[in-house]
Amino acid sequence: xxxxxxxxxxxxxxxxxxxxxxxxxxxxxxxxxxxxxxxxxxxxxxxxxxxxxxxxxxxxxxxxxxxxxxxxxxxxxxxxxxxxxxxxxxxxxxxxxxxxxxxxxxxxxxxxxxxxxxxxxxxxxxxxxxxxxxxxxxxxxxxxxxxxxxxxxxxxxxxxxxxxxxxxxxxxxxxxxxxxxxxxxxxxxxxxxxxxxxxxxxxxxxxxxxxxxxxxxxxxxxxxxxxxxxxxxxxxxxxxxxxxxx
Amino acid sequence: xxxxxxxxxxxxxxxxxxxxxxxxxxxxxxxxxxxxxxxxxxxxxxxxxxxxxxxxxxxxxxxxxxxxxxxxxxxxxxxxxxxxxxxxxxxxxxxxxxxxxxxxxxxxxxxxxxxxxxxxxxxxxxxxxxxxxxxxxxxxxxxxxxxxxxxxxxxxxxxxxxxxxxxxxxxxxxxxxxxxxxxxxxxxxxxxxxxxxxxxxxxxxxxxxxxxxxxxxxxxxxxxxxxxxxxxxxxxxxxxxxxxxxxxxxxxxxx
Ligand SMILES: Nc1ncnc2c1ncn2[C@@H]1O[C@H](COP(=O)(O)OP(=O)(O)OP(=O)(O)O)[C@@H](O)[C@H]1O
Ligand SMILES: [Mg+2]
Numbered sequence: 490x491x492x493x494x495x496x497x498x499x500x501x502x503x504x505x506x507x508x509x510x511x512x513x514x515x516x517x518x519x520x521x522x523x524x525x526x527x528x529x530x531x532x533x534x535x536x537x538x539x540x541x542x543x544x545x546x547x548x549x550x551x552x553x554x555x556x557x558x559x560x561x562x563x564x565x566x567x568x569x570x571x572x573x574x575x576x577x578x579x580x581x582x583x584x585x586x587x588x589x590x591x592x593x594x595x596x597x598x599x600x601x602x603x604x605x606x607x608x609x610x611x612x613x614x615x616x617x618x619x620x621x622x623x624x625x626x627x628x629x630x631x632x633x634x635x636x637x638x639x640x641x642x643x644x645x646x647x648x649x650x651x652x653x654x655x656x657x658x659x660x661x662x663x664x665x666x667x668x669x670x671x672x673x674x675x676x677x678x679x680x681x682x683x684x685x686x687x688x689x690x691x692x693x694x695x696x697x698x699x700x701x702x703x704x705x706x707x708x709x710x711x712x713x714x715x716x717x718x719x720x721x722x723x724x725x726x727x728x729x730x731x732x733x734x735x
Numbered sequence: 736x737x738x739x740x741x742x743x744x745x746x747x748x749x750x751x752x753x754x755x756x757x758x759x760x761x762x763x764x765x766x767x768x769x770x771x772x773x774x775x776x777x778x779x780x781x782x783x784x785x786x787x788x789x790x791x792x793x794x795x796x797x798x799x800x801x802x803x804x805x806x807x808x809x810x811x812x813x814x815x816x817x818x819x820x821x822x823x824x825x826x827x828x829x830x831x832x833x834x835x836x837x838x839x840x841x842x843x844x845x846x847x848x849x850x851x852x853x854x855x856x857x858x859x860x861x862x863x864x865x866x867x868x869x870x871x872x873x874x875x876x877x878x879x880x881x882x883x884x885x886x887x888x889x890x891x892x893x894x895x896x897x898x899x900x901x902x903x904x905x906x907x908x909x910x911x912x913x914x915x916x917x918x919x920x921x922x923x924x925x926x927x928x929x930x931x932x933x934x935x936x937x938x939x940x941x942x943x944x945x946x947x948x949x950x951x952x953x954x955x956x957x958x959x960x961x962x963x964x965x966x967x968x969x970x971x972x973x974x975x976x977x978x979x980x981x982x983x984x985x986x987x988x989x990x
Contacts, residue, residue: 512840522827604823607785612837612889613812 499695505617506625506691519623527589527624527690528631532638534588535581539572539639542580543646546571551656561657565665568647570674577639578678579726582685585632586718590693593624594714597697598707606698621694625687632686633679640678677733684725689718736761737782737893737925742791744774744781751777752788753949762923764916764939768930769946770971775929776820778946779897782927783815784808795893813841816891820898820929822878824870830857830881831866837889856884860914876907883911887918894919894926900935908932912939933972936960945971961985 510516550567597620600606609616644666651662696714700707737759744752751774759765767775780786782793784800793800795811803811824833834853838844844852857863860880870878879899886894896915900908912928916939919926930936936943940957945968953965960972961982973979 515839599826603821603826604819605825607780608817608819608823608825610785611783611812611815611817612840613809613815614840615809 498699499691502617502621502695502698503691505615506621506694508615508618510618510622511615516619516623519619520626523623523627524631527593527628528635531585531588531631531635534584535635535639536642538584539577539581539643540646542576543568543572543643543648544650546576546643547647547650547656548654551654560661562661562665562668564651564657565647565662566668567665568644569666569670572640572643573674573678577636577643578681578685579722581635581639582632582682582689582722583719585635585685586689586693586722587715589628590689590715590718591711593690593693594697594700594711595707597621597694598700598710599704601698601700602703602707617698621691621698624694625690628686628690629683633682636678636682677729680733681726681729684729685722688721688725692718692721736796737927738792738794739782740792740794742781742788742793744777744786744788751949752781754791755946755949755951756791757944757951757954759925759927760942761925762920763941764919764926764928766928766930766936766940766943767946768936768943768971770931773946774949775931775946776897779895779927779929783812783817783895813889814892816886816889816894818879818882818886818894818896818899820901822870822875822882824873824878824881824885826870828869829866830862830868830870830873833870833881834885834888837885841889852888853884856888857881859887859918860884861910876903876911879903879911880914883914883918887922890922892924894924896926896928898929898931900930900932905934908934909938915939916941933975933978936972947971 546568547564550564553567554561554563597606600620606616606620609619648659648662651657652659657665693711693714696710696717697707700710739755739757739759741754741756742752743750743754755778757765767778769775777786781788782800788801791801795814798811800808800811824830825836828836831850831853834856835849838849838852842849853866854863857865860883862877862880862884865873865877865881870881873881883896883899886896894915899915900911903911912935915926915928918924928935928939937957940960943955943957943960944951945953945965947967953963953968955963960968963969963972973982
């Protein structure tokens with residue numbers, strides 16, 4: 490029963506969010522702010538994690554193809570496909586759920602309990618739309634870019650590791666990165682990320698927007714936002730993989 | 736003029752407002768008083784539609800707010816100005832951006848004109864030269880004054896103030912009270928102020944409504960309030976030693 494209540498309220502919120510903006514200029518300004526806040530400020534963490542994961546995949550793939558019959562360039566193939574298929578979209582989305590999701594829900598939660606959202610409503614502003622739509626646009630535009638960044642930085646990390654540890658020659662590694670590349674995988678990764686961006690932003694916004702009570706509750710609602718975002722990312726990962734790759 | 740007819744509001748089993756009818760007059764500061772938890776904030780929020788009332792009618796100069804749809808309410812709300820109990824300034828905006836926000840959202844005037852209006856409103860509340868500060872850098876009283884500046888930016892016809900002077904020292908409190916009264920008279924608007932401060936009542940109470948446990952218990956002017964013989968009102972009004980002593984002195988004089 491609680492599930493239906495939340496689904497209904499989520500649906501109402503989303504339909505309020507997608508009402509026609511009353512003033513495009515204000516929305517535009519707000520979207521730029523969100524691009525910086527949710528997007529540009531997330532590049533750092535994505536870069537760091539991607540380098541390390543690229544490096545680790547290189548080493549692990551090397552272990553798995555110890556057999557001298559297997560060509561060395563498979564390491565490059567492995568790094569590319571792991572990043573492309575799962576890491577740079579799903580795993581990066583999980584990380585962003587932690588960073589961006591908690592920031593969105595605590596921002597909105599604080600605005601709710603300090604009556605800032607009421608203040609907007611009183612002025613005659615559609616607060617849901619004004620506060621949430623720019624975040625949705627910003628994340629849906631920028632997160633796919635983070636996927637691309639993660640992909641390249643991850644491959645770079647793998648390449649460096651291959652060089653340093655000598656598991657394959659640079660030529661072999663680069664050859665592997667290009668070997669049997671399906672452009673379709675790339676669009677698959679980007680499509681997933683666009684959906685994940687929508688999930689993270691709307692789920693976190695939902696929990697923040699309807700926060701009530703004290704600052705303690707804001708903390709709890711942001712934890713709920715992150716946990717539920719993660720669960721929905723994993724669920725949709727399964728569904729989208731079945732839909733897009735099959 | 737705002738007319739409230741028989742409104743009730745319950746939260747679960749908690750009946751917060753019970754069949755309340757009040758006439759808030761134009762060009763006057765209408766005070767709603769009552770102790771903490773008596774339902775003042777709920778009343779104010781019901782008036783502006785932040786809470787839905789269970790029954791009853793709210794009329795803004797004959798326009799029935801309760802039967803309006805979302806769109807009609809939105810357009811009526813452009814005539815509202817509201818100061819919240821905690822000021823509710825937008826944290827991520829500067830003072831100037833806070834006051835300018837309603838202008839940005841609802842007017843077509845140029846940037847220079849907006850700035851002029853912002854500075855006028857800030858001057859009106861004695862907050863000149865604070866344009867670039869963020870709410871976190873302001874004291875409680877300053878926040879409230881900026882909140883008032885934002886509330887009057889669009890020349891509201893109805894002004895709602897939830898405890899404009901709670902948590903302030905008596906001098907600042909009186910300054911804010913007087914400011915609200917002046918604005919009300921100058922622009923001939925309908926103002927409703929929630930308070931539990933007897934100083935405010937004696938200072939600006941053109942019309943006073945006393946709420947007790949969700950019921951309208953008494954109404955009158957600041958002149959009548961000291962002589963009223965309502966028991967609950969007397970308990971409220973003469974709660975402090977200062978007011979009790981005053982009353983005794985008054986009684987002695989009359990003998
Ligand atoms: N959103 C809400 N949900 C449930 N109950 C509420 C809600 N808001 C207020 N109440 C209840 O309504 C009653 C009146 O609260 P209200 O905030 O109006 O008091 P108040 O007169 O403004 O007090 P104060 O002077 O302390 O601000 C309280 O018993 C409170 O528990
Ligand atoms: Mg209150």
